[in-house]
Amino acid sequence: MNARSDSEPQALLPMPRLLGLGIVAPGAVGCAELAAASKRPPGAPTVERLGDEATLKARRPPRLERMALIAAKEALGTFPVEGLGLVFGTGYGGLAATVELLEGLASRGMAFGSPTAFHQSVHSAVAGQLSLALDVRGPCLTASSRELSGESALKMGLQLLASKRASRVLVVAADEVVPALLSAFRAFGALDRGWVPGEGAAAVLLGEGDSDLSLEHCALAGHPASLLDLAGDSRHLLPLLKGVAQAVGPDPLVSLAAPGPDEDEESSPSTGSGRTEPLPSRSLGKDPADSSTGAVSAERTAVAEVWPGAELVFDTARFGFHPSAGLMRLVAAAMRLRAQPRPGPRCALVHGLAFGGGQSAVVLRHRGSAHR
Amino acid sequence: MAITGLGLITGLGRGAANHRLALRESRSALGPLTLFEAPGMPAVPVAEVSPGDLDAGERLSRGEALALAAAKDALGSHRPFGPGVIAVGTTTGGIFESEQHYLRHRGAEGAEDRWLLRHHAAGTVADQLALQLGLSGERHTFSTACSSSAHAIGHAASCVAEGAPWALAGGVDALCRLTYGGFHALKLLSTGSCRPFDRDRQGLSLGEGAAFLLLEPLAKARERGATVLGQVLGWGCASDAYHPTSPHPEGRGAIAAIEAALADAGLGPGEVDYVNAHGTGTRANDQVEALALKAVFGTKLPKVSSTKGATGHTLGAAGAIEAALCLLCLEAGFAPGTVGLNTADATLGLALVEAGGVHGPLQVALSNSFGFGGNNAALVLARSHP
Numbered sequence: 001m002n003a004r005s006d007s008e009p010q011a012l013l014p015m016p017r018l019l020g021l022g023i024v025a026p027g028a029v030g031c032a033e034l035a036a037a038s039k040r041p042p043g044a045p046t047v048e049r050l051g052d053e054a055t056l057k058a059r060r061p062p063r064l065e066r067m068a069l070i071a072a073k074e075a076l077g078t079f080p081v082e083g084l085g086l087v088f089g090t091g092y093g094g095l096a097a098t099v100e101l102l103e104g105l106a107s108r109g110m111a112f113g114s115p116t117a118f119h120q121s122v123h124s125a126v127a128g129q130l131s132l133a134l135d136v137r138g139p140c141l142t143a144s145s146r147e148l149s150g151e152s153a154l155k156m157g158l159q160l161l162a163s164k165r166a167s168r169v170l171v172v173a174a175d176e177v178v179p180a181l182l183s184a185f186r187a188f189g190a191l192d193r194g195w196v197p198g199e200g201a202a203a204v205l206l207g208e209g210d211s212d213l214s215l216e217h218c219a220l221a222g223h224p225a226s227l228l229d230l231a232g233d234s235r236h237l238l239p240l241l242k243g244v245a246q247a248v249g250p251d252p253l254v255s256l257a258a259p260g261p262d263e264d265e266e267s268s269p270s271t272g273s274g275r276t277e278p279l280p281s282r283s284l285g286k287d288p289a290d291s292s293t294g295a296v297s298a299e300r301t302a303v304a305e306v307w308p309g310a311e312l313v314f315d316t317a318r319f320g321f322h323p324s325a326g327l328m329r330l331v332a333a334a335m336r337l338r339a340q341p342r343p344g345p346r347c348a349l350v351h352g353l354a355f356g357g358g359q360s361a362v363v364l365r366h367r368g369s370a371h372r
Numbered sequence: 373m374a375i376t377g378l379g380l381i382t383g384l385g386r387g388a389a390n391h392r393l394a395l396r397e398s399r400s401a402l403g404p405l406t407l408f409e410a411p412g413m414p415a416v417p418v419a420e421v422s423p424g425d426l427d428a429g430e431r432l433s434r435g436e437a438l439a440l441a442a443a444k445d446a447l448g449s450h451r452p453f454g455p456g457v458i459a460v461g462t463t464t465g466g467i468f469e470s471e472q473h474y475l476r477h478r479g480a481e482g483a484e485d486r487w488l489l490r491h492h493a494a495g496t497v498a499d500q501l502a503l504q505l506g507l508s509g510e511r512h513t514f515s516t517a518c519s520s521s522a523h524a525i526g527h528a529a530s531c532v533a534e535g536a537p538w539a540l541a542g543g544v545d546a547l548c549r550l551t552y553g554g555f556h557a558l559k560l561l562s563t564g565s566c567r568p569f570d571r572d573r574q575g576l577s578l579g580e581g582a583a584f585l586l587l588e589p590l591a592k593a594r595e596r597g598a599t600v601l602g603q604v605l606g607w608g609c610a611s612d613a614y615h616p617t618s619p620h621p622e623g624r625g626a627i628a629a630i631e632a633a634l635a636d637a638g639l640g641p642g643e644v645d646y647v648n649a650h651g652t653g654t655r656a657n658d659q660v661e662a663l664a665l666k667a668v669f670g671t672k673l674p675k676v677s678s679t680k681g682a683t684g685h686t687l688g689a690a691g692a693i694e695a696a697l698c699l700l701c702l703e704a705g706f707a708p709g710t711v712g713l714n715t716a717d718a719t720l721g722l723a724l725v726e727a728g729g730v731h732g733p734l735q736v737a738l739s740n741s742f743g744f745g746g747n748n749a750a751l752v753l754a755r756s757h758p
Contacts, residue, residue: 001533102474110553111412118554123515128745131611140611144515146495180479187481220510356499
């Protein structure tokens, strides 16, 4: 491998353009439907409808695969697949297939397992099917990094571009909800505190080309934390946010990972999928002992310290809190930058949090309406 | 970029010394299944990690305990300073514990033992390593079936080459009912111990284990006086885009991955001294892998062996375990024979390492890992130099 000299600072990966976007979200299949749905209050973070079934292959694929394929095709558009790398992110993989296997184990015993359910439960099964459907023969990776699976996939994709293993990369993330998952969230008290798992899929196509959007920065970090803890202290979150501050600029749009604002805060007219409002200047109070509640205020405290004038977006209310939601929020942020162009460049920061102490910061830049 | 730490735990034991000896003695870890019951299923050999090889400690999933043992051994007394990269390859994550919860509660909450559910997500292994070892930085979990940890190592090496100050990379998988029953359902399990590249091979034998490597910039390793164990010279990855479970019959993706790894290493086929094959013992894999190796190496085919007859097929951990075994072989100048191979399949046309292994200088090794869905990885590893 070509290595850089140790005296050189760790360079940022060269940042590509966003050449395509795709999404399957609660109440919306595709970016156009999401733009319309964003004008309505969010409902349950589950995908009820998957669009035109006739566009899919004759074989009826599993739900997770269908969501991923729809988003992937929308993002890929008419770009060729030569030189394309594919990175798929999923926190839980084919949960429906996994539960089917477990149920078979419990009711019929190990000798009667379904071979189809088995290979569909493997996390990379969807990536394999995407590569088949799209005829992608280049690098094909699957990230399963808890609630940062989409962001982890994005970083892997950027590494493929930087190392020239691919000339373009299609990054796709998808997760699904099944009753057993809700049961687990309930058991750990997460539902009561507003951390509701959702489902959906998102995709971005990255590479060189003409686009009004670019991916300026993608940073992941993590501090040692217990498996069910979120970052409950803003001090843990600040180093990463300060590290991207220069790339983001002073007046960004910031998509927060935590659930929406407290009920006693005044609301402002919604202009997006959740609520958008400047960060309130009053104190948010001390962090409670519970890390999930503490994470809400820790995130907002940290963001307020770095960007006091940030426009906050709470897309987690629409998409839910799940491993693919970060990439979904990135697509939504990109759409928002396009829908609200300013004369000059403007950035969106998509912040991510994961149980176990993970954190991410992804920065998008829109070149502005004055750019020719 | 240098490899300065290595930790390894399989059914053969724990640590480099145990594995060196096991390879020299052509030992197999395959034996009866004791970890869980498999009623109604034929008894097939598996390679379980001995309980005595795991550290006692707080309540970890079996996968986390395996990973932690190997990661601790890789780090030794050294603790990397500042944020780096943790890259883990796994397919099962904490499914062994999730199975136990589901069998008791069938998807309901089961409050009294809900701690079993904490480990379900594949990414919890990386989180647990960070917590137990006090490490900060990026965490990536690769889950591409049998090529998972090969990708983890390749990605980590790529990060260090691009400037990351350190990376802890490897993989883990524990035996569990789902994979045991799943491979049985796919009719891929051998009824006896697996026999890679054998004329009468019937399928694979499952194993479990973990391996981790510590990677850092060569200059930094020298500065702190670390022993350099080897290097990751190249990583190749490619997709078959052919079938959900069967490999491309002409080895299309495998060929592309191997060629990409060699190109990344800046080496030609004639510069590889030894190939640690994916060599699962299934009819399809061994045949396709042989085709791929012949297509890439032509008349310069190096000696080939599979170590899965010794360790079992450790699924997501295989790439890392076999990379670690390659490093031990490079250091020792010893290419192991294929445990379980009785009569070589002459139709494969491979230059297989003789039974019992062969001594001789080895500088460069290729390690193949080919996963479900045509997800192919290849690593090129080199011996350290003083």
